[in-house]
Amino acid sequence: MNGEQPRDVEPDEDATFVRPFIITGGRSEPLQADLRLETLVVAVGVPDPSLTFERRHIVAVCEQPTTVAEVAHRVGVPLGVAKVLISDLVVAGQLACRQPAELPLPMLERIRDHVRAL
Structure with a gap:
């Protein structure tokens, strides 16, 4: 063997992948039900150093x-x-949110494009 992997075996590309349910602690529902795609969120103050990545x-x-x-x-x-x-x-x-009254068309298009990219 020369240290190469056989061609039919792919390297484990997602060895660092973390399952979404691990990130959320197993929860699938947000504590706030009124968060929409267009809800604006902004940081408040200095981030808590104990926050996860x-x-x-x-x-x-x-x-x-x-x-x-x-x-x-x-x-x-x-x-x-x-x-x-x-x-x-x-x-x-750590964050504050606000619902915009009406979004301009360019922002709606950006949101649509980002959702499609997900």
Whole structure:
């Protein structure tokens, strides 16, 4: 053997993949039911140093007001996972959210494109 893997065996590409239910602690429903794709979330104050990696990443992404759909896309998690994590952070006082009255067409198109990319 020369150290190469046989051609019919693919390397374990997702060895670092973490299942979504692990990230959310097994929960599939957010604590806040009113989070929509277009809900804007923004970080409040300094992030808690005890936050997990994904939650810290979300707070960093939300330094500027960002939609829930954009957060999911930028953090690289499914939309349902993003909603659970965002609602946890809102309850913990790390994020604030607001529902925009009406979204401009370019933002709606961006949200649509990001959801399709998920």
